[in-house]
Amino acid sequence: MTEEHSEFPSNGRAGIVAIVGRTNVGKSTLVNHLLGEKVSIVSDTVQTTRNLIRAILTEERGQIVFLDTPGVHKAQGELGKNLNKAARSAVQGVDAILLVLDGSSKPELEDDGWFRRLCREEVPCIIALNKSDRGRNFAGAYQELWKAIKAEKESNQEPVWASVSALQGEGMADLLGTLFEYTPVGPPLFPDDILTDYPRKLNIADVIREKYFHRLEQELPHAVAVWVEDIIEEEKKWTVDVSVMVERHSQKGIVIGDKGRLIKWVREQAEKELYEMYGVRFKLNLWVTVEKNWRKNFWILKKLGYA
Numbered sequence: 001m002t003e004e005h006s007e008f009p010s011n012g013r014a015g016i017v018a019i020v021g022r023t024n025v026g027k028s029t030l031v032n033h034l035l036g037e038k039v040s041i042v043s044d045t046v047q048t049t050r051n052l053i054r055a056i057l058t059e060e061r062g063q064i065v066f067l068d069t070p071g072v073h074k075a076q077g078e079l080g081k082n083l084n085k086a087a088r089s090a091v092q093g094v095d096a097i098l099l100v101l102d103g104s105s106k107p108e109l110e111d112d113g114w115f116r117r118l119c120r121e122e123v124p125c126i127i128a129l130n131k132s133d134r135g136r137n138f139a140g141a142y143q144e145l146w147k148a149i150k151a152e153k154e155s156n157q158e159p160v161w162a163s164v165s166a167l168q169g170e171g172m173a174d175l176l177g178t179l180f181e182y183t184p185v186g187p188p189l190f191p192d193d194i195l196t197d198y199p200r201k202l203n204i205a206d207v208i209r210e211k212y213f214h215r216l217e218q219e220l221p222h223a224v225a226v227w228v229e230d231i232i233e234e235e236k237k238w239t240v241d242v243s244v245m246v247e248r249h250s251q252k253g254i255v256i257g258d259k260g261r262l263i264k265w266v267r268e269q270a271e272k273e274l275y276e277m278y279g280v281r282f283k284l285n286l287w288v289t290v291e292k293n294w295r296k297n298f299w300i301l302k303k304l305g306y307a
Contacts, residue, residue, distance in 0.1 A: 013062030015095030015183035020069050022110035025102045026130045030166035031055045031068045034176055037195055058192040061180045065189055067094065096124045096182045103129030103163065104136040107145050115146055119155035124182040126160045128175060133165040201228040204240060207273055208284070211266040212244075212255065223247045224255060225294060225304055237281045245291045245300075252288050263288070 019027050035057050053068040099114055101107075118125050127146075129139050143161070150157065160178055164171035196203075205226040212224050225245040232239040244263075246252055256263045263286055271282045294300045 011185060012060075012188070013180055013183040014064075014186045014188050016065045016067065016093070016189070017096045017098050017179055017183070018067045018069065018094045019098045019100060020114060021100040022102075022108060022114070025100045026166045027100050028068055030100060030128070030130065030164070030172075031066050033166050033169060033172055034066065035195060053196065055196050056190050056194050058188065058190075062183060062185075063188040063190065063192070064179060064183055066098075094123060095184055096126065096179065097121060098179065099125065099127045099159075101127065101129050101142055102131055103139055103142070104131040104134035106138050107142055111142070112145065112149070115149045116153065118159065119150055119153040119157055121157065124160070125157060126162060126175070126178055126182070128162045128164050130164055130166055132163045132170055133168045139163065201231065203277075204228050204231075204270075204274060205242070207277075208242060208244070208266060208270045208286070211269045215262060215265070216254070223251055223295070225291075225300075227304060237283055238278070239283045239285070241285045242287065244286055244288045245294055246288065247291065247293055247295070249290050252290055255288055 019031060021027055031053075035055050055066040055068055057064045057066065097118065099118060101111055118127075127142075129137075129142065139161075146159070149155075160182075162171060162175045162178065164175050166172065205228050209224065209226045212226075216224070223246055227243045227245065229241040229243055231241075244255055246255055254262075257265070267284045267286055271284055274282045274284075291297070291300060
């Protein structure tokens with residue numbers, strides 16, 4: 001996943017921006033739009049993003065490394081707790097924080113929590129009210145909540161507010177300009193032909209998992225995990241052995257589908273998208289396995305990168 005860029009300017013800016021917020025506010029869609037490439041999977045399901053993903057934008061103004069974090073949500077079980085912990089810790093050691101809110105809905109408890117966290121931060125903070133294309137605007141409610149929490153915490157933090165639609169692109173150019181303004185001058189942190197340092201195995205697994213998220217009911221996707229066992233790289237084709245894990249035997253038939261139709265669809269869609277990403281044809285061998293209560297198993301969570 002690389003892309004050619006112009007030579008890095010001598011006075012260019014370079015820094016790390018953590019993108020945070022509650023789940024389903026559009027963080028991954030925003031990252032993908034800013035880079036002009038798909039580096040994060042997207043769906044309307046909680047826990048879509050399960051790993052910390054570094055997305056690297058290099059252009060004539062400099063380089064920004066975006067940290068796309070899991071969405072904070074009401075956690076159930078070890079997996080949810082680990083994802084929330086990863087999201088909250090991502091703001092440490094960054095140059096700026098971009099908090100993404102759903103401007104088309106009222107503030108929720110997780111938004112209140114992020115406001116309280118930002119009040120303690122000393123780095124620049126930008127608050128993006130996303131989904132401006134939906135017609136409903138709760139900007140006033142968010143700003144009043146911020147004022148109340150800031151007064152309560154006696155904070156000196158003065159965030160920059162922005163209204164955007166990551167899906168339609170509205171306000172995104174101005175948002176990117178603001179982010180570069182708050183990025184320090186310095187040399188690039190990564191080579192200018194890299195879009196992400198996300199491990200290949202995890203990226204392939206995420207693409208496959210995304211396809212399941214688009215087809216399964218709301219509850220089951222949380223019980224599905226994907227692990228790439230092996231990649232055989234040949235000049236014209238990569239063969240990938242993949243384990244699709246579920247928690248119960250009753251779920252195995254669901255992820256396979258009637259007469260294998262669902263797993264076939266997932267394989268075909270994932271092979272197509274991976275070809276577009278890597279420029280080489282893929283053959284995915286998907287095997288469905290039952291790992292009872294894998295979301296509570298520390299060693300499985302560690303292998304998957306969730307612990």
